[in-house]
Every structure is written in C-alpha cells, then in structure tokens.
Amino acid sequence: MNTHKLHILAIGAHPDDIELGCAGTLIKHAKAGQAIGIVDLTEGELGTRGNVAQRYEEAGNAAKLMGVVVRENAQMADGFFKNDEAHQRKLISYIRHYQPEIVIANALEDRHPDHGRGGRLIADACFLSGLRKVETERDGVSQEPWRPKRVYHMIQDRQLEPTFIVDISDTFEQKMEAVRCYTSQFYNPASNEPMTYIATGQFLSDVAARHELYGKRIGVQYGEGFVSENIPGIKSLDELILPALP
Numbered sequence: 001m002n003t004h005k006l007h008i009l010a011i012g013a014h015p016d017d018i019e020l021g022c023a024g025t026l027i028k029h030a031k032a033g034q035a036i037g038i039v040d041l042t043e044g045e046l047g048t049r050g051n052v053a054q055r056y057e058e059a060g061n062a063a064k065l066m067g068v069v070v071r072e073n074a075q076m077a078d079g080f081f082k083n084d085e086a087h088q089r090k091l092i093s094y095i096r097h098y099q100p101e102i103v104i105a106n107a108l109e110d111r112h113p114d115h116g117r118g119g120r121l122i123a124d125a126c127f128l129s130g131l132r133k134v135e136t137e138r139d140g141v142s143q144e145p146w147r148p149k150r151v152y153h154m155i156q157d158r159q160l161e162p163t164f165i166v167d168i169s170d171t172f173e174q175k176m177e178a179v180r181c182y183t184s185q186f187y188n189p190a191s192n193e194p195m196t197y198i199a200t201g202q203f204l205s206d207v208a209a210r211h212e213l214y215g216k217r218i219g220v221q222y223g224e225g226f227v228s229e230n231i232p233g234i235k236s237l238d239e240l241i242l243p244a245l246p
Helices: 017-031 054-065 085-098 113-128 172-179 203-217
Strands: 010-011 037-043 070-076 102-105 150-154 164-167 223-227
Touching: 010 017, 010 085, 017 037, 017 054, 017 070, 017 102, 017 164, 017 172, 017 223, 037 085, 037 113, 054 070, 054 085, 054 172, 070 085, 085 172, 102 113, 113 150, 113 223, 164 203, 172 203, 203 223
Parallel strands: 010 037, 010 102, 037 070, 102 150
Antiparallel strands: 150 223, 164 223
C-alpha cells in the first residue's frame, strides 16, 4: 500500500498558481477528508517582488490554510524550464510517488509562458507516467507505472471557456485567505518594491469577480472553471447542480 497516495495532486509552475487557480476546489476535497498535495515546478525566483525564501514561507502558510498533506518544489528553472525528456522524467517521479487519481495542472495557454508550457509538460508527464518502459526512481528505488485517471487544467489569467465549473461558494473566503498568504506578491501600500501586474490594488478584486462570474453561470455564488481535453462524464443527471430559482 502506498502511504503517500493522494486523491488529487495539483501541479503549478509557480508558488501561488495553485492558490489563484484552484484553491477553492482543493479545500472542498480536503474538507471531505481526501488527501490533497501540491508540487510547485519552480521556486518563482524570477518574480519581481520578494525572494525565494519568502516564497517557501508563503507557500507553506497557504498549504496549511488549504489543508493539503504535502507540498514539494521540483526546483525547475523559473522562466526557462522545458517540456523535454529530462523535465518529464523528473515530474513522472512525483506522479508515480503520489499516485493521484486526479491531477490539476496549469492552463494550456495563458499570459505567462510558463503556464502554457507547464500545462503541456504536466499533461505529457501524466500520460508517460503510465508507460512501464519509462523507468524512473525515487530515493534509489525503482517506481511502478501510474497514470492519473483525469488531468484538469486551471483557468488562470486568460478568459478561457471552461469545460466545467466547480461550486466553491463555501470555500471562496478560505481560498482568498490562502491567496493573501503571498504578502510579497500582492497589493501592499507600504511596499517599496516595484509595481507589477499582480500587485495592483485591483488584481485580487478581479480574481474575485471572475469567480463570481463563473458562479453565476452555474447558479451559485462563486465558481472555479477548469478545462479538460477529455470529456468528463457523470453517473446521472441528478449529479448536476440545479440552480435555485425564485
């Protein structure tokens, strides 16, 4: 039995990608008693504000708020990692170690090139992880093949059409609290560091507005949208959210 096994493994290019993109969904599953983990591909070392030590502290604080059982950093090069064999094999070792049923990944296209490249890297690694002739090891021990049942991609900066939307009305405030753990990244009127795209006073309001818009589309207060390259199925129509109308 794999004592490290996770139900969901969320993988993002940078610390804070997961919080912004899918924290509400992760918190829902963690509260349901399912094992949730995170792998950050890079340390976010190219970020204009803050530094690597702060990223680790912020990521750790956010992980506690979200209720994840493990958070690791693959220490790939921020801005310069590639979707090639070396990086795929490194990521495969994480996937095989944690054997997730579901992987949540970066968007397949986005404003930041790391997001689209990361999304494709993660999806490719998830497929290759199921091939027994792709050999990997962790801590000197050979690993067995493992392929997640589904890979779902977050919607990040660009307004992509979601394949489905998760109701996060009951976890939205906790999600935003996790986002705000990244104190070096977001709006702080006392900061002397350069202004960035995500550090403006409007950015987090825009994030909240997006979740409100997704929620409205399914008849709830807040939602997180996801893109799936495969069509997800349901067991019956009764599993769909039916909006409460007056």
